[in-house]
Amino acid sequence: MIKHKFVQTAILTFGLLLCSNNTLANKKNGRYKPVVPKVAKKDVICFALYTVHSNTLKLTAQLYPLSEYSNRNASLEIKKDGKWTEVAKTQVIEKGWTAPFRVENWDDSQTVAYRVRYDNDAIYEGTIRKNPKDKNEIIVAGFTGNSSHPMFGGDISRQDLVENVKKVDxxxxxxxxxxxxxxxxxxxxWLKFGRDFGEIIKDRPTLCLPDDHDAGQPNxxxxxxxxxxxxxxxxxxxxxxxxxxxEVERAQTSHFPDPVDPGNIGQGIGVWFTNLNWGNIDxxxxxxxxxxxxxxxxxxxxxxxxxxxxxxxxxPASVDVKGAVLLGERQLNFLDKWTQNWKDANMKVVLSATIFCGGAHIHGSAKxxxxxDMDSNGWPQTGRNRALETLRKGFAFHYAGDQHLATIFHHGVEEFRDSIYSFCVPSIANLYLRWWEPLEPGANRKPGAPSYTGDHLDGFANKVTNFAAANPEKMPSGNKLSTRAAGFGIVRFNTKSRDITMECWPRNVDISSPTAKQYTGWPKTISQFDNYSPLSWEVSGNLTFDVNNPVIQLIDNESNEILYTLRIKGKNYALKLPKGKNFTLKAGVDTPSKVISKSVTVGGSDQTISLK
Amino acid sequence: MDSVKGSFFSSVAKPLNSLYNSTDKNVTSREKLNFSVEGRGISILRLGTLLCFLAWAWVHFYWEGPYTVLIWNETTYAWAESLGYNWDEIVGTGANDGLFQTLLSQLYWGYLICAIMALSARKEKPLQLIVLCLGTLMMSVLMYAKYLKANSQLPMFVEHGGQMLMSALLASALYFGIKHKVTLTVAIIAFITTFAGHGCYAMGLWPTPSQFYGMTTIILGFEYETTTTFLRIAGILDFIVCVGILIPKTRWYCAIYATAWGLLTALARPVSGMSMELNYFGADQFLHEALTRAPHYLIPLFLVLLFKKQKNADQS
Structure with missing residues (x-):
């Protein structure tokens, strides 16, 4: 019997490897081979991306090759009083054919039509939106993993995504x-990406974070x-x-707000970490x-x-090696300052490639x-903890992707749920499947919640609490997006109520339809304040201010470290603190410059504070 | 046990001894020379096969082979299921490895056996020669997987011609002799595929692998433009030696260049990647990269020997 099994498996091994792969069997399942199409001169502007931050408009037009034309100049015009007016000129950068524009002293209180011109032949039009400070709800559509390989559904049109973005505006x-x-x-x-999404990108601020595949490598x-x-x-x-x-970073990020710490790294590669203040969200x-x-x-x-x-x-401690870096000091310094700055911001959101934990157990199925997986931000653990410890000081919500698996996690550092929430969005087309499938059921789950939810230690012994996972089907399912758990995310930030609602949608559904269903576990609404609300903290007292939405800051008197800085909601705030510690409370209308109390502890008394 | 041991070691030691044993009183000096060349040629091929298969055995044992692209598709599963395996057996229950992972984890045995055969194989042992030929088949599957993983780029398969044909070349040399036209043809094919494949990449006919740039930048300190020029020239030379190896007057020089270039490019992997700061100096990450490429310099060296011999014979 054993011999029979051995012979059979040996035949199976070689037979399978040689003859059974899809690529050999079926040409249509081959890989996508990108080509640069030849276009007429009037169509040489493929698409344009922009952001507006601190009254500076940065817009990058992406062009098809201009090799056969001599002109290398492009211009940006806006419509003013019914007439097109040139506001910026730029030289097209031949490596990657981008035209980066910059307009300072931009009035972000008005929506303005714009057009990019190349010679008199090519015109590309879009809209620079006004800063939506007057809106209570800011909607951020999130995407990741735009696989183009037909064998995984990468050849299926993205029009459903475009239409849904338009529907939620x-x-x-x-x-x-x-x-x-x-x-x-x-x-x-990238040009194909522009052809697929340019229709929605041209009219709203867009942030594309180049990740591993963009840079030309698997990790x-x-x-x-x-x-x-x-x-x-x-x-x-x-x-x-x-x-x-x-060239990759120029194409995808040159329209970002200026980097906050712009020094190059090795090989002349720049940095683009920065912040964008838009709609009262930082x-x-x-x-x-x-x-x-x-x-x-x-x-x-x-x-x-x-x-x-x-x-x-x-x-797990054996891999948390000394000197291993995650975000690095430059970014941690930036984030530290960022969490303290609440100017024009009611909420804080951190955008990055992926989440701060090992958010999957099974990878690729056959493996x-x-x-x-050290490609996740669960490693190195010390770097992960430092990142979370910094981000929670600003109650930042984390929006990310890359895992090919949509999840909601509440992260923990010293204890479960003592740090920020993250939402990892599903892939547009899922090249590589992953599952969140812990062997043990999670602790402290909500009644009726799936066993994979609840408190867990990830593979690096990081504390994580799962609330949802859009696991794909167990059998590989070729190019069917639905069975590969493809989709996209919508996050609604209510800057008035301070609620954050995460939605996770499959592909090819009309999200405006009452019958459209999200992945199991979504939608989920949390409060901004859940992003730093350890279960062990206890009430100190109620703070009542004479101004709306002031900024408060707590500083540990022993270590002199900031516990957190926060723009509270309204005039009242129930202060919660760690036990056994003594804090200094500072507050202000926009910056916490006024010392309110030098000794705030658990069990303290209510306070009425004047900031006028 | 002793007899088993003795039999194994003698089977390994005997052909090795024969490589150097040219003192038979009954052979003429001309025959001695032939025998010495034959022995040296065989020893080069044995060494190439041994290093290549040992290194791949290491990769399969310590790391893993690049087979994911082959097994991760519906057709594969459908076929496995048609052979009576259920889903859990194929992919595992989640808590344990499935059939594929288990099988792949044992593949190193195949490479190890071929490595041993590289030492022990003799003309009188046809089974061992067959195993060497199966080594070529096994290596072809491996390279096919690499080819698929590399977006089905033809040069990715072609450039591994030397590695794929190395053990078959040894089997041919043992069975027919190093000067036999079958052996020579296999060696020439292995040579041309290896250098033409690399040349296609270096010349940019297919996207030049980023490692080519990385290694050149680290070792030679060139900027991008200089590196590109350097690689294009190297690519042109790759094609020149592919043609030159077919021309009697130039083939010996081409083989010499190819030996040197094959050795340098194989060594470039550990040289650029290893560091004092890494565990084991990074040897477990990079050293096998030079060894798997042993055919890239030892097949040309074999041709140097062969063509030198023929050159001398022609002159005499």
């Missing part, structure tokens, strides 16, 4: 990464721009030449790959790849269970 578009999957032809595929541990030579890139650094990465845009250390050779081998841990008995 999203205020901001957020593409968390992997807008481009071809590792050598970013330009060609990315940027290590401040070093050169990677290991297959899989787990040695850290960039596989593609710096000049390629620069968005931090961070680069969770660029400075991250590569694990190969740094951590003890625990699996078949340097970045994969398959040994469930391993010691079986993976205990931990």
């Amino acid at each position: 999203a205020d901001v578009l957020f593409f968390s990464g992997d807008q481009v999957y071809d590792h050598y032809k970013h330009y060609a595929e 990315l541990w940027g290590e401040s721009g070093k050169v990677s030579t290991l297959g899989g890139a787990a040695d850290g650094g960039y596989k593609q030449p710096g000049i390629y990465v620069q 968005f931090a845009i961070i680069e969770d790959r660029k400075f991250k250390t590569g694990p190969a050779g740094r951590v003890p081998k625990q699996g078949p790849r340097p970045d994969h841990i398959r040994n469930p008995e391993y010691d 079986g269970r993976l205990h931990a």
Whole structure:
């Protein structure tokens, strides 16, 4: 019997490997090969992306190649009193054919029509929206993983996404990464991205965060721009030449608000981490790959790849090696200041490629269970904890992607649920399947909630609480988007009530239809204040102010560290604090400049505070 | 046990001894020279096969082979199911490995056996020669998986011609002799595919692999433009040696260049990647990269020997 089984499996191995793959069997399942189409001169402007921040408009027009034309200048015009007026000129950058415009002293209180001109032949029109400060609800549509490979449904039209964005009239578009999957032809595929989404991008602020595939590699541990030579890139650094990465970042991020700390990293690669203040929400845009250390050779081998841990008995502390970086000091310094600055902001949102935990257990199915994946932001644990400790000081909500698996997590550092929430959106087209499927049921679940929800330790022993996971079907399902759990996210930020509602939609549904269903576990609404509300904290007392929405700040008297800074809702705030500690309370209308009390503790008395 | 041990070691040691044993009193000096060349040629091929298969055995044992792209599709599952395997057996229950993962984790045995055969194979042992030929089949499957993983780029398959044909070349050399036209043809095909495949990438006929840029930048410190020029020139030279190896007057020089270039490019992997800061200096990550590429310099070296011999014979 054993012999029979052995012979059968041996035949199976070779037979399967040689003959059964889809690519060989069926040409239509082949990979997408991006090409740059030839277009007429009048169509050379493919699409345009923009942001407005601190009264500065930055708009980048993406052009088709201008090789056959001599002119390298493009202009930006806006419609003023019914007439088109030129507001900026720029020179087209030939490497990647981008035309970056910058207009300072921009009046963001008006919606304005714009058009990009190239010669007198090509015109591309769109709308610069006014800053939606007067809206209570800011809608941010989130996307990730724009796989183009037909064998995974990447050839299916994106028009359903475009139509749904129009229906909800999203205020901001957020593409968390992997807008481009071809590792050598970013330009060609970026143009396709523009053809697919340009219709909605041209009329609203859009943030595209270049991730690993955009940069031309399967995973990315940027290590401040070093050169990677290991297959899989787990040695850290960039596989593609710096000049390629620069072109990618120019195409996707040159319309971002100026970087807050603009020094280049290795190979002349720039940085784009910054913040965007829009609609009374302060968005931090961070680069969770660029400075991250590569694990190969740094951590003890625990699996078949340097970045994969398959040994469930391993010691999680053994991989939290000294010196391993996640966000890096430059970004942590920025985030530290960002959490303290509440000017024109009622809420804070952090946007990055992926979430701060190992948010999946089964990867790719045939590979079986993976205990931990160092491509996630669960590793290195110290870096992960530092990031969360910083972000929770501003009650920031985390919006991300990359996992190919939609999830909602409430993260913990010292205890479960003592830090921020994250929403990882599903892929537009899902190249690689993952499942959140813990072996043990989660603790402290809500009654009736699936067993995979609740409190868990991820593969790095990080504390996480799951509230939802849009697991794909167990059988691989070819190019069917529905069974591969593809989709997109919508987050509604109510800047008045301070509620955050996460929606997770499958592909090819009309989300305005009453019969349309979201993935199981969505929608979920949390409060902004849930992003830093440890269960162990106790009431100190009620604060009553004489102004609306003041900013408060608490400073630990022993360590002199800021516990948090927050723009409260309304005039009243029930102060909660850690037990056994003494804090200084500061407050102000926009900045917490006034010391209210130098000794605030649990069990303190109610206070009435005047800031007028 | 002793007899088993003795039999195994003698089967390995005997052909090795024969490589150096040219003192038979009954052979003429010309025959001695032939025998010495034959022995050296065989030893080069044995070494190439041994290093290549040992390194791949290491990859399969310590890391994993690139087979995901082959097994992760519906057709594969449908076929496995038609053979009586259910879903849980194929992919595992979640808590354990499924059939595919279990099978893949054992593949290193195949490479290890071929590595041993590289030492022990003899003309009189047809089974061992068959195993060497199966090594070529096994390597072809591996390279096919790499080819699919690389977006079905033809050069990705072609450039591994040397690695795929290495063990078959050894089997042919043992069975027919190193000068036999079958052996020579296989060696030439292995040579041309290896260098033409790399040349296609280096010249940019297909997107030049980012590692080519990375290694050049790290080792030579070139900027992007200089690196591009350097790689284009290297690519042109790759094609020139592919043609030159077919021309009697130039083939010996081409083989010498190819030996040097094959060795340098194989060494470039560990040289650019290893570091004092890494565990084991990064040897477990990078060293096998140079060894799997042993055919890239040892097949040309074999041709250097062969063509030198023929050159000398022609002159005499």
